[in-house]
Amino acid sequence: MTRVLVASRNAKKLGELRRILADAEVSGIEIIGLADVPEFPDAPETGATFEENALAKARDAVAATGLPSIADDSGLAVDALNGMPGVLSARWSGKHGDDQANLDLVLGQLTDVPDERRGAAFVCTAALVVPGGPEVVVRGEWRGTLIRAGRGENGFGYDPIFVPEGETRTSAELAPAEKDAQSHRGRALRLLLDHLRSLAD
Template identity: 45%
Template sequence: MKVVLATHNPHKVSEFQQIVTATRPDLEVVGYDGPEPVEDGVTFAENALIKARAAAEHTGLPAVADDSGICVDVLGGSPGVFSAYWAGQRKDAVANLELLLDQLRDIADPQRTAQFRSTIALVTSDGAEHVVEGVWPGRLAHAAAGEGGFGYDPVFIPDGQDPASERTVGQFTDAEKQSQSHRARAFTALVPLLESL
């Protein structure tokens, strides 16, 4: 089966392809080369649906779109849907990370809880729409660590690790990240929907 992944973000394409290969090797994911819609939703679900609808209409294929970000509890869930633009419209990942760390500079560990959230929308060629979510809980480090991943990965410490050897997602291998991430969790919820196509 062939589906189009509605994103122009090469990091998301690579990450999604790795997740798909591990769980659904029969699923062929093709890149989206159509016009980029305006993401003017105020929730992850709204933006994911905007992208999936545009890709399905442009290609005639079932379309999958992810909208995701980091939600920091002490910031009331922000950056949230504005994660990619936290430091301005340039979508500067380094500036976003530095601003978030600066905002939390005096916040102690117990209040640094956060979650990576991924919402995946599936729009089928007949117009049916489905939305699933994956949540990866953890907390924010005081400084970036690791060269892996992208975005906020170098400051996110997932829950469930041995406290003596905790690492940020930036220090995870690709395989470790793909088996645990918010996108992997959302995709697991999406699989039954894909199988019903």
């Protein structure tokens, strides 16, 4: 069994990758998270792009643990805000991880933007770094529009105001399996499946 570290303490991210591996019938891989390894310092996310941040986090995890490691960086790119908050999505309001404040600030910035110009995309870049081996960086995007008030209890971050293309529900109203099938993170992680299969062989 090959252990692969997901450089996250977010149980939802670990669960999502485990479900994707199971659905693709990839066996021989044990997904573990940061709670399962000795603690090491988190490097600040100083990259200008999702790709730079994901790769830096994955490299740090490999250096600290010696395990093949996956890290991701994701966020919301709003058309009317020139692609922001982007890499600043988790700290858009000035305080890291305050989902409601971040969401409220984006809604406030879009108050005067008409519905037909409220396009946005969730973006996820995932990096897989293997000790002494390859570095793979992939990107998944999930297009949609932003509504004016949040709906739904599933998900986190900007999910309650994001309605994916072809949907009337927000991503916070989708069941986990539905979200896995469509989401930016699901799309990026599925692009890593062949690389993970090769680690299991």
